[in-house]
Amino acid sequence: MGYKVRITSVVASRILRADKLRSGLLAAVTMLAGHAVAQVEYVDPTIGNVGILLVPTRPAVFLPNSMVRVYPLRADALDDRIESFPLTISSHRMQELFSIMPGKDGSAAPYDQEKTTPYYYSTRFDESLIQTEFSATERCGYFRFTFPDGKASVVMANRMPGDLETQDGAVVSGEERFSNMKAFVYGEFSTPVTFKLEDLGDRNRVTVTRQGARALEFRYGISFISVEQAKRNLRHEIPAWGFDKVKDAARARWNEVLGRIAVEGGTESQRRVFYTALYRCFERMVNITEDGRYYSAFDNRVHEDQRPFYVDNWLWDTFRALEPLQTLLNPDMEADKIQSYVRMYQQSGVMPTFALVSGNYACMNGNHAAPWFADAWFKGVRNFDLQAAFDGVRKRSLEGTLLPWRLGPKGPLDEFYATHGYMPALRPGEKETDAQVDPSEKRQPVPVTLENSFDDWSIAQLARVLDRPQDERLFLRRAANYKNLFRAEKGLMWPKDSEGRWIEPLDPKFDGGMGGRDYYDENNGYTYTWDVMHDFNGLIELMGGTGKATANLDQLFREPLGRSKYEFQAKFPDSTSMAGQFSMGNEPSLAIPYIYNRLGAPWKTQKRVRMLLESFFTDTLEGMAGDEDGGGMSAFVVFSMMGFYPVTPGIPTYDIGSPVFDKATIHLRNGKDFVIVAHHTSHENKYVQSIRLNGKLLNQVWFRHADIANGGTLELTMGDTPNISLGSAVASFPPASFYVHPEDLSK
Numbered sequence: 001m002g003y004k005v006r007i008t009s010v011v012a013s014r015i016l017r018a019d020k021l022r023s024g025l026l027a028a029v030t031m032l033a034g035h036a037v038a039q040v041e042y043v044d045p046t047i048g049n050v051g052i053l054l055v056p057t058r059p060a061v062f063l064p065n066s067m068v069r070v071y072p073l074r075a076d077a078l079d080d081r082i083e084s085f086p087l088t089i090s091s092h093r094m095q096e097l098f099s100i101m102p103g104k105d106g107s108a109a110p111y112d113q114e115k116t117t118p119y120y121y122s123t124r125f126d127e128s129l130i131q132t133e134f135s136a137t138e139r140c141g142y143f144r145f146t147f148p149d150g151k152a153s154v155v156m157a158n159r160m161p162g163d164l165e166t167q168d169g170a171v172v173s174g175e176e177r178f179s180n181m182k183a184f185v186y187g188e189f190s191t192p193v194t195f196k197l198e199d200l201g202d203r204n205r206v207t208v209t210r211q212g213a214r215a216l217e218f219r220y221g222i223s224f225i226s227v228e229q230a231k232r233n234l235r236h237e238i239p240a241w242g243f244d245k246v247k248d249a250a251r252a253r254w255n256e257v258l259g260r261i262a263v264e265g266g267t268e269s270q271r272r273v274f275y276t277a278l279y280r281c282f283e284r285m286v287n288i289t290e291d292g293r294y295y296s297a298f299d300n301r302v303h304e305d306q307r308p309f310y311v312d313n314w315l316w317d318t319f320r321a322l323e324p325l326q327t328l329l330n331p332d333m334e335a336d337k338i339q340s341y342v343r344m345y346q347q348s349g350v351m352p353t354f355a356l357v358s359g360n361y362a363c364m365n366g367n368h369a370a371p372w373f374a375d376a377w378f379k380g381v382r383n384f385d386l387q388a389a390f391d392g393v394r395k396r397s398l399e400g401t402l403l404p405w406r407l408g409p410k411g412p413l414d415e416f417y418a419t420h421g422y423m424p425a426l427r428p429g430e431k432e433t434d435a436q437v438d439p440s441e442k443r444q445p446v447p448v449t450l451e452n453s454f455d456d457w458s459i460a461q462l463a464r465v466l467d468r469p470q471d472e473r474l475f476l477r478r479a480a481n482y483k484n485l486f487r488a489e490k491g492l493m494w495p496k497d498s499e500g501r502w503i504e505p506l507d508p509k510f511d512g513g514m515g516g517r518d519y520y521d522e523n524n525g526y527t528y529t530w531d532v533m534h535d536f537n538g539l540i541e542l543m544g545g546t547g548k549a550t551a552n553l554d555q556l557f558r559e560p561l562g563r564s565k566y567e568f569q570a571k572f573p574d575s576t577s578m579a580g581q582f583s584m585g586n587e588p589s590l591a592i593p594y595i596y597n598r599l600g601a602p603w604k605t606q607k608r609v610r611m612l613l614e615s616f617f618t619d620t621l622e623g624m625a626g627d628e629d630g631g632g633m634s635a636f637v638v639f640s641m642m643g644f645y646p647v648t649p650g651i652p653t654y655d656i657g658s659p660v661f662d663k664a665t666i667h668l669r670n671g672k673d674f675v676i677v678a679h680h681t682s683h684e685n686k687y688v689q690s691i692r693l694n695g696k697l698l699n700q701v702w703f704r705h706a707d708i709a710n711g712g713t714l715e716l717t718m719g720d721t722p723n724i725s726l727g728s729a730v731a732s733f734p735p736a737s738f739y740v741h742p743e744d745l746s747k
Contacts, residue, residue: 039258040251042268042275045116048624049077052585053573055093057280057628059116063250064257064282065310065333066138068222072111072123073099077621081108082123085134086159087141087185088222090178091312091356092284092630097176097183099159100218102130102145106155106207118279119250135247137237139230139290143218144243152193152213158203165204166195172206172220173227179358181297186230187220190241217243224288224295224357225302233290257282260329261642265662265681272619274641274661277634281325284318284630285310285337288357297359299347308333310340315353316364317632319372320590324646325635327376328708331669334376335383341369342388350400350407351392365404365444365521366451367396370458375649377465378742379705390462394471397456397478402448403434404521405441413443416498421481423448425495425503425519428511442517445495446485447588450531453482457534458650461742479738482532486542491552493529495519509562509581515572522574523588526556526581530592533648536736540598550599556592557582557608577616577625584616585626590636591647594655598736600729602701603687603722606658609640610686613660642666643676643716644703651735652705652746658686659716672711678718685718688726692716701727702734704745 048057058071073083073096084106086096102125103109113124113131122133131146145154158164162176169192176183189208193216196207210216219241221234238246258278263271287308288294294309295302303309315323327334344360345351353368354361370393377386401410402417410418413434417423423445426432437443457479463471487494487502495503505511508525512518520528530553532539540549557580561568569576576585583589593612596604616625617637628634639645643659659678666674691698692715693707703714727733735745 152210190217277637280634315368317629321635322631345392424498535738700732
């Protein structure tokens, strides 16, 4: 009981403190500006800092898509001690690099008075009363420490194997080795200090002291090329001392980026959720070009190239919503990111799906660069080498292995897939026959078949653009493979063995090892049944038509777990924020609420989306539905709160949902605006009554990307009762066919 009381007290005090801080910030900014609050003041980086089951979000300070990302190292926001601060991270949720901590011995310390923003972090340590502040530029960071006792002391250390050295009474430099590459740092203190260097075996530690100093500043540059380049980065980006100047510039940069979407109306809480989600969408990918050069771990060379080179994305998590959002907001940057992938393929011979700064990462499943490329292309992003991009995804599909968490040439299971059109499953108790199968991740036969079907459909669309009819036919044939695992009498996607027999016995809600990985992956059969984004019409036909598919989709949100929550979550820790068997906390679910638009019941999409947003995405420490995955989940929030969503990457259209704001204005990079107006929207008025696009009345609940790209106004009238006729005619349904030609919708 005592432990529970303490946790409750901690949560209550932090909520109260956060609310007071927000109110003070908002009031101050409003008073100074005399009008609307700056967007950055709505961002609360503590949202989601306590994970539902897995990894929490972090209150990270960084500039959009930049190398230096810093947050306090601790378990989560309820941890009352900070271990230290990294000087940057190698990748989202990967290695933290170098560390710094004020105090005599640099040990973990309890803290209070924490302030978190995208551009500035501050906290005060309880016992020493040392205040620590941080702000950042693209490749550099800036700490300011204040010591009430006038005895400045800071400890720097290697977090990974590496070396540190000191010079000139104020300079620390060094390197760290991680994942077969190196990171470098060059930093300077604002006044001469005394260094004590300790050799800790495979890493070093430096104690920095200055008697009689109440303040000590530390500015530094990071590089993946050399210490000398880190120094040049520092000279370019922070050439003079002045913490507040760096902080103010970072704040202005965030206001510019977040201001590309201006929302009006909604509650203050909804605005905090929205802008915090938008901030999370700019952590990745990361531009690692330094003075026209970049180090590529894909061929272990330094390249000279004035075009930016981006790393760090996990396409399994981000191709559905994050990359389409960035295609909308930053098409030129998206072209640079895709061309970075092309260069990675040219340098390594493998088209990545998880492209880290340290190179190709064998993670999850699928060939999701293909839908990303197709989506960008059909939305007008053309400044990349399409032929090389196509060659890369084609090679990965036909010559690489489809096995989860593996990179390499195809093997016997891949040959089986090519011949029979599905990944075979083992029967319960049957031993694995292929040594290349990861013993923990297993075969995952259902998602491997479904996701590669969608990826191959995307490759077919690119083949048509390149006038390669033979490849188009080949990949369209492979894109139909998902049908091989639909079990009609169950109405679910179901694994088969190599003899073509359905796996029995099988509970599609629960069976299949940890996370269901013997047959599924992080989600169960109920979620994966709907993961057919390229052919919803075909799936609906397999289910027996619109009526049966609608009943199945309704039941997805109603179907009980069939066991206790703790038993279900112990097996499916990624499948969180459950509504029936629907998992809001994992990316394969993101499109599912919008499928009603293809069933003639858009009002159900509107109802479900509002329920999911209001239930699982809140401005609290637990306000993230699942793993945020560096924008993968947040992009769903940004789109859905504005009132539309890109259901099928590769088809350049958007489904209308239920906007929460009176008005959202997207300031496009071509100088035009796209405005979404929702008259009378509120918690009760979640249902769309009528739609006008540029003044023209629509009876469909979708529109084209071109309608946004050209600027214009989408005007919705909202009410508290469903309009069951709007979007109910088959002819008005969103494009959802295997045979859609995306280029026809691009004009």
